[in-house]
Structures are given as structure tokens and as C-alpha cells.
Amino acid sequence: MHPTLTRLDDLARALADDDAVLAVLGLGSAGVEHNRFDDHSDIDFWLVVSDRSAKQRYLDDLRWLSGLGGSIAYSFVNDPNGRKALLADGLFLEYAVFTPQELGRLAFTGARVVWQRRGIPLGLEEHPAPSGSTAIDTVDFHVNEALTNLFVGLHRELRGERLTAFRFIQVYAVDRVLALLRLDTNRRWVQPDPFEATRRVEASFGDVPIDALVAGYDHNRAAAQATLGWLTQHYDTDPAIVDAVRALLATTG
The missing domain is CATH 3.30.460.10 (Beta Polymerase, domain 2)
Incomplete structure (x- = not known):
């Protein structure tokens, strides 16, 4: 001790x-x-x-x-x-x-x-610990919630609302990525904290490009691109929302 x-x-x-x-x-x-x-x-x-x-x-x-x-x-x-x-x-x-x-x-x-x-x-x-889950705690929910977070966030970025865009892209969508990691039975979270999902992520998931998913205030588009890439690489995604996000990434604001 x-x-x-x-x-x-x-x-x-x-x-x-x-x-x-x-x-x-x-x-x-x-x-x-x-x-x-x-x-x-x-x-x-x-x-x-x-x-x-x-x-x-x-x-x-x-x-x-x-x-x-x-x-x-x-x-x-x-x-x-x-x-x-x-x-x-x-x-x-x-x-x-x-x-x-x-x-x-x-x-x-x-x-x-x-x-x-x-x-x-x-x-x-x-006194059991809270699960840290949302009302709908499924892979399908978290994947699609993350994709729609990116969609909304990029629209706000294009509107010039950079701070709220940052939250949708680099906070809310990343929270859903963390939820997906929690649900992945092939992964092991090192000493998970039931109250705070961001604890010990680096020690647990060295292959997840957290630095790219959370690229910083001036890099919302890059972060959205990285999160979209990670989601489409690891999960089945609906092409309609994926294409819509890619279209926004290609738009010059």
C-alpha cells in the first residue's frame, strides 16, 4: 500500500x-x-x-x-x-x-x-456499481449514435460553431467508441472504472488511435475522419449515414 x-x-x-x-x-x-x-x-x-x-x-x-x-x-x-x-x-x-x-x-x-x-x-x-450504459446498450445503438454524432457535429462545424462541434465529434462520438470497446468480448479493460469510462483506456487499448479520435479543438474534421474510419473498419455501418458524413467531410466551410 x-x-x-x-x-x-x-x-x-x-x-x-x-x-x-x-x-x-x-x-x-x-x-x-x-x-x-x-x-x-x-x-x-x-x-x-x-x-x-x-x-x-x-x-x-x-x-x-x-x-x-x-x-x-x-x-x-x-x-x-x-x-x-x-x-x-x-x-x-x-x-x-x-x-x-x-x-x-x-x-x-x-x-x-x-x-x-x-x-x-x-x-x-x-451496493453494485452502475453499468455506465445507456438505456439502449447495444453495438447497433452505439455505432449509429456515433455516426449521427459525427453528422451533427460536422454540420455545426460548417456553421462555425466549433465548440459544440468539438463536443459532438470528440466527446459524444468518442464516448460511444468507448462503449463499443466495453461491449467487445475480445477485449479486456485493465481495471475498468464503472464511474468514468475514460480511465485507463491507453493501457487497455493500445491499438485504438485515441490521439486521432481526439485531435483537438482546431481539428474537428480530422477527428471525425478518424472516428468514421475506425467505425467502418471494425463494425457494420449503414452506407447512407456513412456517405452523408463523408459528404460533409468533403464540404469546404
Whole structure:
């Protein structure tokens, strides 16, 4: 375990004397997959407290974070349940405070119990991760959604709306490419993150030209061309929409 993660243990020891504190849970690379934690990682964690009164107390008064060591240089409320914070020594935190009842209504995965008050069940096994899928999670849907994203994006590029074109071509269409990679049973995603599909793509799919699919703000057409090429190379595509996208690529705006 990375030595920085022991600071969560320090925090748990500092809070253990408060009977309202029931558990400290590590999430993400501070969770059960803590082998992913490195010098560039932040610490995601949840504090579980007994009731709403205790929750409000821990949300309002940040002095308890000193249990991690160091002082707070910067923080802001990023969610009704918690904050993001930067400690003076450079450690970045994202945390939330929940009651057991609230915890029971959340979907999450990979939580690691750093510390738990004896005799207080948390039922972490009852919280499956979200699938990250859309309402229609099929190859046909994702291929055609990507193609229509390219079509709409190129029209907006021709209109001079470069930013929204960028989102359709280099964000929305690429999201569908990632969904196709997830559905491909011949591929293996290295330590997939159920909450963020862009994590560890490079380590998982070295043959996918991500740099060409996301070519940058000034290169929407090139990115659309690359994504179209990848889709038509790997999947059955409808020639009508493919030809329509190619016609737009050939148009001078």
C-alpha cells in the first residue's frame, strides 16, 4: 500500500473517540484497488456518521481534516454531501459524509473499510456499481449514435460553431467508441472504472488511435475522419449515414 494512504488510518484514529463516527471508507484508488494509488493520485473517501446532526457538524467544521496531517490550503463545496480540498503539502482530497441510511441508497463499488466501529454493519456488499450504459446498450445503438454524432457535429462545424462541434465529434462520438470497446468480448479493460469510462483506456487499448479520435479543438474534421474510419473498419455501418458524413467531410466551410 502506498504510504500516503496510511493517512486515512491516521484520520480514523483521530476520529474514533467521537461516538458519532461509524466508519471511514476509501473509494477509487484509495479503495479495494489501492494498488492503483501512486504519487499522482488523490484520496477519495467517505465518512459515515450516526445521524443528520453529526453529518451537518462534520460538513460545517473542517478542523477534523487535520487528522490527515497538514492544514487546508483550499476547499470548496462540490456536492451537498462533501467537499474537495487541497492540503498545504499538496495532497488533494474529495470526500463526502453520509449516514448509514443514506449509504444504503447509494450505488458504489470498490469501497475499502479503513476503519469501522465494532458492531455497526454497513452492508457494503449490497451496493453494485452502475453499468455506465445507456438505456439502449447495444453495438447497433452505439455505432449509429456515433455516426449521427459525427453528422451533427460536422454540420455545426460548417456553421462555425466549433465548440459544440468539438463536443459532438470528440466527446459524444468518442464516448460511444468507448462503449463499443466495453461491449467487445475480445477485449479486456485493465481495471475498468464503472464511474468514468475514460480511465485507463491507453493501457487497455493500445491499438485504438485515441490521439486521432481526439485531435483537438482546431481539428474537428480530422477527428471525425478518424472516428468514421475506425467505425467502418471494425463494425457494420449503414452506407447512407456513412456517405452523408463523408459528404460533409468533403464540404469546404
